Amino acid sequence: VGASGAIFGIFGVLFVASRLHLPMLDRRGMALLRQVGSLIVINILIGFSLGFVDNVAHIGGLAAGLLMGVALPPGGVSTRGAATRFIGSPLATVVPQTARAKVEFRLVPDQDPDEILAALRAHLDTEGFGAVEIEVQGKCPPYKTEPNGWLPRLLLETARAVYKDGAVLTPVATGIGNRYVFKRWTAMPIAGFAIGYAGYQIETNDEHIRVEDYREQVKWVATILAALAGR
Numbered sequence: 732v733g734a735s736g737a738i739f740g741i742f743g744v745l746f747v748a749s750r751l752h753l754p755m756l757d758r759r760g761m762a763l764l765r766q767v768g769s770l771i772v773i774n775i776l777i778g779f780s781l782g783f784v785d786n787v788a789h790i791g792g793l794a795a796g797l798l799m800g801v802a803l804p805p806g807g808v809s810t811r812g813a814a815t816r817f818i819g820s821p822l823a824t825v826v827p828q829t830a831r832a833k834v835e836f837r838l839v840p841d842q843d844p845d846e847i848l849a850a851l852r853a854h855l856d857t858e859g860f861g862a863v864e865i866e867v868q869g870k871c872p873p874y875k876t877e878p879n880g881w882l883p884r885l886l887l888e889t890a891r892a893v894y895k896d897g898a899v900l901t902p903v904a905t906g907i908g909n910r911y912v913f914k915r916w917t918a919m920p921i922a923g924f925a926i927g928y929a930g931y932q933i934e935t936n937d938e939h940i941r942v943e944d945y946r947e948q949v950k951w952v953a954t955i956l957a958a959l960a961g962r
Contacts, residue, residue, distance in 0.1 A: 736785075736788035736792035738792070739790075740795050740796035742768075743792070743794070743796020743797040743798075744797075744799050744803075746767075746768065746796075746797070746800065747796075747800025775790065839873055840874075844870040848870070872911040873911070874911040875902075876914075876921055880920050882920040883900060883920075887900060889951060889954040889955050889958050890951060892954055893954055898924070904923065926940055926948045928944060
């Protein structure tokens with residue numbers, strides 16, 4: 732009995748999460764992931780040709796990983812920058828006197844930013860980093876509209892009228908703002924729609940967009956406004 736089923740499950744999670752929720756991998760990571768896809772295909776073909784390989788475990792693990800990648804939003808911590816420096820002159824190669832790091836906690840529905848902040852403080856204190864100071868530069872509760880609500884459905888329907896392949900619905904996306912206020916007080920649905928294509932590498936050093944994407948976006952916005960006016 733091996734762990735190949737679990738490994739196939741990890742492959743499935745990576746494959747779906749990097750495409751459905753947001754492209755979390757940079758260009759090198761996507762190239763590696765494509766190699767993993769080839770490896771999956773090769774191993775499944777070998778499993779069919781060899782009688783002693785449990786292909787059911789491979790396919791079952793892959794299917795379970797794909798489902799988990801769809802169902803579980805990718806919360807976590809994103810490092811936004813880090814710096815260390817020596818204070819004084821002349822310049823010297825020494826252990827820096829200060830160090831700073833900027834991180835972003837990406838919350839999912841039902842998480843509270845104050846509770847996350849308290850958990851971070853408790854973790855630092857427990858691990859012996861009580862001297863580390865935390866400066867909060869912004870926080871807000873997470874917000875989510877039901878994916879099958881009327882507004883997400885309208886966006887998908889209008890996208891199919893403009894784009895050949897329609898649009899991809901991302902159940903949970905990153906960002907910060909006051910959308911939670913509308914959810915709490917008015918139950919107003921909010922759904923964002925953005926320009927992008929499979930290789931635009933959002934939130935990486937290679938993030939970019941193409942001019943033709945803007946042209947199609949203008950058509951989509953006009954179609955959305957017309958659909959809203961007809962409601």
